[in-house]
Amino acid sequence: MSTLHLVNKSPFETGTLSSCLKHCKAGDAVLLIEDGVYGAIDGSSISGEVKATVGDVALFVLDGDLSARGIDAGKMVNGTKSIGYDGFVDLVAEHDRTMSWL
Amino acid sequence: MKIGVVVNEGPYTHQAADSAYRFVKAALEKGHEVSRVFFYHDGVNVATRLTIPPQDERHIQKNWSALATEHGVDLVVCIAAAQRRGILDANEANRQGKDANNLAEGFRISGLGQLIEMGVQTDRLVVFGD
Amino acid sequence: MSDTKKFLYVNRKAPYGTIYALESLEVVLIGAAFEQDVALAFLDDGVFQLTKGQKTDGIGVKNFSPTFRALGDYDVNKFYVEKESLEERGLTEDDLQDITYEDENDDWAEKPSIRIVTRAEMADIMADQDVVLSF
Numbered sequence: 001m002s003t004l005h006l007v008n009k010s011p012f013e014t015g016t017l018s019s020c021l022k023h024c025k026a027g028d029a030v031l032l033i034e035d036g037v038y039g040a041i042d043g044s045s046i047s048g049e050v051k052a053t054v055g056d057v058a059l060f061v062l063d064g065d066l067s068a069r070g071i072d073a074g075k076m077v078n079g080t081k082s083i084g085y086d087g088f089v090d091l092v093a094e095h096d097r098t099m100s101w102l
Numbered sequence: 103m104k105i106g107v108v109v110n111e112g113p114y115t116h117q118a119a120d121s122a123y124r125f126v127k128a129a130l131e132k133g134h135e136v137s138r139v140f141f142y143h144d145g146v147n148v149a150t151r152l153t154i155p156p157q158d159e160r161h162i163q164k165n166w167s168a169l170a171t172e173h174g175v176d177l178v179v180c181i182a183a184a185q186r187r188g189i190l191d192a193n194e195a196n197r198q199g200k201d202a203n204n205l206a207e208g209f210r211i212s213g214l215g216q217l218i219e220m221g222v223q224t225d226r227l228v229v230f231g232d
Numbered sequence: 233m234s235d236t237k238k239f240l241y242v243n244r245k246a247p248y249g250t251i252y253a254l255e256s257l258e259v260v261l262i263g264a265a266f267e268q269d270v271a272l273a274f275l276d277d278g279v280f281q282l283t284k285g286q287k288t289d290g291i292g293v294k295n296f297s298p299t300f301r302a303l304g305d306y307d308v309n310k311f312y313v314e315k316e317s318l319e320e321r322g323l324t325e326d327d328l329q330d331i332t333y334e335d336e337n338d339d340w341a342e343k344p345s346i347r348i349v350t351r352a353e354m355a356d357i358m359a360d361q362d363v364v365l366s367f
Contacts, residue, residue: 006228006229008117008118008121008230008231008232009232033121034117034118034121035117064124084128085124085125085127085128086128086131086132088125088128089105089125089128089129089132089134090132092105092129092226092228093103093134093226097226097227098226098227098228098229100228100229100230100231102110102229102231102232
């Protein structure tokens with residue numbers, strides 16, 4: 001039993017990503033979409049929190065949202081996987097529930 | 103799988119309606135069943151047929167209407183949220199004594215029960231919002 | 233046709249500044265008729281929805297906080313409120329309104345609907361749900 005967590009807001013705008021990370025359990029996945037993709041950039045004020053969770057929790061970003069915002073995939077926290085909407089659908093199917101952090 | 107989707111924000115101001123649309127398309131392409139999409143909060147504003155977006159921009163309402171007409175996706179607009187925000191079909195406009203209606207093709211207005219029913223009947227439920 | 237599912241309504245936003253708190257409560261009310269296993273989660277700014285003494289005359293909007301107290305009659309009595317979220321906001325359980333229900337399995341004894349849980353417990357509760365609705 002695992003959860004796919006969706007975060008769509010920049011972690012520099014709201015505490016949502018931080019709250020999400022604090023509620024993840026081993027085996028869960030976090031998918032960053034829309035403005036949420038900024039949370040995957042390495043070397044930011046939230047990268048420490050992100051890295052502490054990655055490993056137990058799989059971290060994904062939606063590639064379309066990343067490139068729309070001009071973020072190079074190479075700038076992301078190690079272990080982040082960039083996926084398309086097809087991958088998004090697969091994640092939803094794979095995990096028992098999807099929780100949107102709105 | 104049977105997947106249900108909720109859209110909580112209106113067109114253009116938030117990305118939610120776009121993200122949800124692309125998600126639904128991808129799910130259909132993968133052979134999943136997206137039986138229903140429920141529009142709540144400002145999401146009901148996706149259903150007005152009166153939008154005139156710039157020519158070189160995507161037409162969010164038409165994108166969604168096409169999902170209904172081409173793929174049989176049930177697009178449900180919450181009546182309570184719709185009434186608050188002035189989204190009416192011909193029946194509602196008549197009933198409420200309003201001089202116009204604006205519901206786009208492929209959408210239908212119904213109760214919140216449809217959202218709960220969707221949660222009960224689907225294998226997965228994904229919410230797009232703010 | 234289908235088994236009972238566990239529905240969790242996630243509330244992370246404060247009341248009145250936006251409509252999400254009110255309209256999510258409207259879903260809970262309608263949803264109560266479907267006899268599913270319903271729980272409400274209040275975390276982050278969502279804990280502000282439950283403060284007592286809300287008086288809205290000054291801003292001209294309807295005070296919907298009494299509606300939470302009516303939920304017990306509809307078998308909605310699991311209000312999980314996150315302890316850390318309260319503490320971060322300088323609140324304690326005393327700042328929250330009294331919400332109770334009558335336990336039919338215990339001679340209709342009146343019990344509190346609000347259950348204060350830690351962040352870790354909240355994560356476990358979330359991990360146990362079938363359907364998660366966020367607003």
